[in-house]
Amino acid sequence: MNKVELAKIKEKALEEHIPIIMDDTLDVIAKILIEKRPEKILEIGTAVGYSAICFSEYLKENGRIDTIERDEEREEEARENIKKVGVENKIKLYEGDAVEILPTLDEKYDVVFIDAAKGKYPFFLEQALRMLKDDGIILADNILYKGYVMSDYNKHKQRTAVTHLRQYIKEITENPELETEILEVGDGLAISRNRVIKKGSK
Numbered sequence: 001m002n003k004v005e006l007a008k009i010k011e012k013a014l015e016e017h018i019p020i021i022m023d024d025t026l027d028v029i030a031k032i033l034i035e036k037r038p039e040k041i042l043e044i045g046t047a048v049g050y051s052a053i054c055f056s057e058y059l060k061e062n063g064r065i066d067t068i069e070r071d072e073e074r075e076e077e078a079r080e081n082i083k084k085v086g087v088e089n090k091i092k093l094y095e096g097d098a099v100e101i102l103p104t105l106d107e108k109y110d111v112v113f114i115d116a117a118k119g120k121y122p123f124f125l126e127q128a129l130r131m132l133k134d135d136g137i138i139l140a141d142n143i144l145y146k147g148y149v150m151s152d153y154n155k156h157k158q159r160t161a162v163t164h165l166r167q168y169i170k171e172i173t174e175n176p177e178l179e180t181e182i183l184e185v186g187d188g189l190a191i192s193r194n195r196v197i198k199k200g201s202k
């Protein structure tokens with residue numbers, strides 16, 4: 001991987017105020033990925049490819065990341081960035097709305113990273129659970145949304161997003177098959193591990 005190119009991609013994204021993953025969040029995820037060595041990762045929300053490129057370093061040999069971006073310009077930039085860094089054999093980019101693309105996928109993933117429209121998090125969770133391996137992990141970024149999720153006062157603009165993020169948190173914490181922790185790193189990161197409940201075994 002070309003780290004010089006990666007640093008340039010990060011710098012440009014920050015200059016353009018593209019909400020790429022924050023350094024402390026990336027540190028936490030990197031540790032999880034190093035331990036897990038995933039074969040397949042699903043990312044919802046590519047932006048310009050920064051997080052996908054970072055994650056690709058921790059894949060198992062011949063592993064792959066499937067990532068979805070609906071903004072055509074960003075998707076094109078992501079495609080170029082992935083090439084510049086030299087990881088095009090590890091990342092498969094889907095252009096379009098994840099709400100439409102996810103139901104067409106039928107694969108099993110070790111890790112799902114949710115980092116797109118906050119109002120769609122409950123739907124993304126449903127899709128992630130459908131495709132998650134028995135010992136898989138679902139990560140959701142921006143889960144505390146600048147603290148709005150924990151505050152009573154929300155401007156109208158954020159209200160729908162907050163409602164859906166709270167719904168997401170409720171579902172992951174109440175689901176008996178998931179073991180969840182919510183970290184205050186970055187903009188909030190939810191980590192939900194599938195408990196390996198082997199159906200039919202004692």
Ligand code: SAH
Binds near residue numbers: 021051052070071117
């Ligand atoms: N994961 C990236 C940042 C993603 S920012 C990184 O850390 O580098 C969120 C992105 O999700 C935006 O580019 C936005 O266009 C995209 N997005 C939002 N809703 C989406 C949807 N429903 N389907 C696909 N992409 C979506």
Ligand code: MG
Binds near residue numbers: 019020021115141142
């Ligand atoms: Mg994010």
